[in-house]
Amino acid sequence: MGTTEEFDRVVERRGTGAIKWDAVDASFGGQDLLPMWIADMDFPAPPRVREALSARVEQGVYGYSRLSPAYYDAVIRWMDRRHRIHVEPSWICFAAGVVSALGIAVQAVSEPGDDILIPSPVYGPFYKAAEDFGRRAVSVPLARDGLDYRFDLAALEEAVGPRTRALMLCSPHNPVGRVWERPELEELARFCRVHGLAVIADEIHSDLVFRPHTSFLGLDPEMDARTILCTAPTKTFNLAGIQDSNIIIPDAALRRRYKAIAAKSHAMPSAFAEAAVTAAYDQSEDWLEALLAYLAGNIDLFCGTIRRELPQLRVQAPQGTYLVWVDCSGLGLEPDALQRFLVEECRLALSDGRDFGPDGAGFVRVNLACPRSMVEECLRRLKAHLR
Ligand SMILES: Cc1ncc(COP(=O)(O)O)c(C=O)c1O
Numbered sequence: 001m002g003t004t005e006e007f008d009r010v011v012e013r014r015g016t017g018a019i020k021w022d023a024v025d026a027s028f029g030g031q032d033l034l035p036m037w038i039a040d041m042d043f044p045a046p047p048r049v050r051e052a053l054s055a056r057v058e059q060g061v062y063g064y065s066r067l068s069p070a071y072y073d074a075v076i077r078w079m080d081r082r083h084r085i086h087v088e089p090s091w092i093c094f095a096a097g098v099v100s101a102l103g104i105a106v107q108a109v110s111e112p113g114d115d116i117l118i119p120s121p122v123y124g125p126f127y128k129a130a131e132d133f134g135r136r137a138v139s140v141p142l143a144r145d146g147l148d149y150r151f152d153l154a155a156l157e158e159a160v161g162p163r164t165r166a167l168m169l170c171s172p173h174n175p176v177g178r179v180w181e182r183p184e185l186e187e188l189a190r191f192c193r194v195h196g197l198a199v200i201a202d203e204i205h206s207d208l209v210f211r212p213h214t215s216f217l218g219l220d221p222e223m224d225a226r227t228i229l230c231t232a233p234t235k236t237f238n239l240a241g242i243q244d245s246n247i248i249i250p251d252a253a254l255r256r257r258y259k260a261i262a263a264k265s266h267a268m269p270s271a272f273a274e275a276a277v278t279a280a281y282d283q284s285e286d287w288l289e290a291l292l293a294y295l296a297g298n299i300d301l302f303c304g305t306i307r308r309e310l311p312q313l314r315v316q317a318p319q320g321t322y323l324v325w326v327d328c329s330g331l332g333l334e335p336d337a338l339q340r341f342l343v344e345e346c347r348l349a350l351s352d353g354r355d356f357g358p359d360g361a362g363f364v365r366v367n368l369a370c371p372r373s374m375v376e377e378c379l380r381r382l383k384a385h386l387r
Contacts, residue, residue, distance in 0.1 A: 002286065002287040002288075002290030002294075006044075007043055007291070007371065007372075008372055008373070010371050010373065010374075020035045020037065020042075024349045028349045030344060034347060034374065034381065036348065036366050036368070036378060038351075038367070039235065039321075039322075039323060039367055040235075040240045040241075041238040041370070042369065042370040042374070043291070044238075045238050046237055046287035047287070048279045048280075049237060049276050049279045052276060053275055053279075055275065062271040062272075063271065065270065066269065067269050067273065067274055068274060070274075070278055071274045072089040073089075074278045074282050075087070075246050076088075076089065077281065079231070084215075085217050088250070090255075092246050093249060093255065093258060094267075095245045095246075095247050095262065095267065096245070097245055098202060098230045098232055099129070101228075101247045102126065102168070103128075103129045103132055104247075104258060104262050105129075105228040105258065106129050106130055106133055106135055106168075106200065108257040109166045109198035109254070110165035110166055110198075112135065113135070113136070113163065114135050114163045115135070115136045115164040116166050116168060117164060117166070117167040117168070117197070118130070118137050118138065118167075119142050119152075120139040120357040120358075120360075121141075121142070121356035121363075122173070122174070122175075122356055122357060123170055123174045123356065124356055126168050126202075136163075138164070139357055139358075139359075140152065140155050141155065142176065143155070147176075147316035147325070149176045149178055150178075150184060151187070151188055153187060156191060160195050160197075164195065165197060168200045168202070169188070169200065169201045169202065169216060171201060171202070171203050171205075171206070171213075171216060172205040172206060172318075172320030173205075173320075174365075175323055175351070175356050175360070175363075176318075176325050177318025177320060177324065177325055178320070179210070179320040181214070185214055186219055189216065189219045189223045198226040198227070198254075199223060199227045199228070200227075200228050201216040201217070201227055201230065203216070204230060204245070205235055205320055208292070208320055208321055208322060209320035210292070210296060210317075210319055210320060211320070213320065215229065217229050217248065217250070224250050224251070225251040227250070228249050228254070230245065230247055230248075231247075233277050233280050236280070236288060237276075237287075237288070239276055242270060242272055242273055242277075244276070244277055294372075298370070298375050300317070301376070301379075302366070303316070303317045303324065305379050306379075306382075311330075312330040312386060313382075313386075314327040314329075314330065323366065324366045325363055326363060326365070326366055327363055328362055328363060329362040331386075335352065335354055335361045339352055341385070342364065346382060348382070350364040350365065350366050351364060351366075351367075353365065366378070
């Protein structure tokens with residue numbers, strides 16, 4: 001399950017509606033671009049998942065669906081086995097996607113006009129989740145030493161005001177690739193407890209790690225009651241199009257508020273979620289281990305080549321995620337000119353650092369969850385135009 005040859009195999013995604021491939025030229029205004037932007041993988045889902053989905057398709061009736069106790073058991077066992085967190089079935093709220101859940105979570109923990117702290121740079125929809133619902137997204141830059149990022153507790157203290165209600169945490173961190181260590185998270189939890197803040201913890205990348213991940217849940221009992229933990233099997237097993245995530249809320253009152261808001265959007269599980277997710281969590285752990293080894297190979301190749309041959313760019317291997325945050329400031333290009341250079345000359349579609357907040361200017365994020373030949377092609381194009 002999950003051999004190097006399988007991950008090496010190039011699967012044609014063009015013409016399947018894949019945003020990464022079918023929307024790339026229009027989104028970047030280029031032609032024949034190599035798409036290494038939006039965060040899904042170019043690998044087929046694990047074999048057991050494909051078998052379970054085939055059986056579900058074959059059954060033939062795709063009506064309104066609910067998730068069974070077997071689904072919740074699979075989620076709970078996974079959280080216990082991989083992340084050593086205890087979850088009760090009643091704590092799990094279905095959401096089609098984590099992005100939609102972020103907006104619901106913001107509404108559950110604050111009122112219009114309130115402030116939400118967002119350590120930045122970070123995944124762009126964090127800011128929108130606050131602003132779309134009339135909250136103020138208060139961006140607090142992470143402290144940075146070269147490409148080493150950490151929380152800036154002093155800056156967070158300074159940013160807290162009378163209307164600050166919550167902090168949005170990305171763990172592991174997209175785009176800077178940090179897997180936060182327990183003491184850093186404990187310090188953050190203490191800060192949030194002292195200021196009475198809720199935490200919306202997006203841990204969607206928590207299975208894609210090269211060092212142990214510590215969940216925000218279980219660090220501090222008082223904070224557990226004020227945490228909305230966003231998890232999903234979709235990044236881990238490449239199931240984003242299945243639209244399934246599990247929002248874990250231990251506190252009953254907070255959960256009621258969350259569910260009352262979520263109910264207004266009438267989202268319900270797809271007919272394919274249960275089959276895919278139980279096969280993923282119950283039967284595909286060995287595939288995940290093989291995936292992580294393959295991703296580590298891609299990351300080594302990409303970061304090693306840049307360090308040796310393209311000193312104008314600066315990279316650091318991510319501790320988690322398959323995303324590499326590349327500092328392009330050494331090229332001396334303004335952000336618009338940088339994107340034009342990448343698109344028009346290199347024919348590469350890489351996420352613009354500004355999508356992650358203003359402090360992302362001069363950076364790009366590269367998605368390495370693809371066959372190695374694509375990583376090699378990306379490096380070839382960069383070398384051809386940068387040497
Ligand atoms: C931190 C983070 N949260 C959420 C998402 C998307 O979640 P979903 O597809 O469940 O809406 C992504 C996708 O890149 C992400 O990086």
